Amino acid sequence: MALETALHSWHSSNGARMVDFGGWDMPVQYTTIVDEHTAVRNDSGIFDIGHMGRLKIHGPDATS
DSSP, rough: OBOTTHHHHHHHHTTTTEEEEETEEEEEEESSHHHHHHHHHHHHOOOOOOGOOOOOOTTTTOOO
């Protein structure tokens, strides 16, 4: 079972084609490569890097 970032449901509901990337279910494409290239050239784009961070919580109240 692949891991999911906090934005996974947003990607899925917006039509992303998801692929396995190092054990994470990540978006690779929404429309066509040409459409996405044009959108980034003319407007902007984002990249979900939620799979890159880790939090380590420790201490006496870590599980509460």
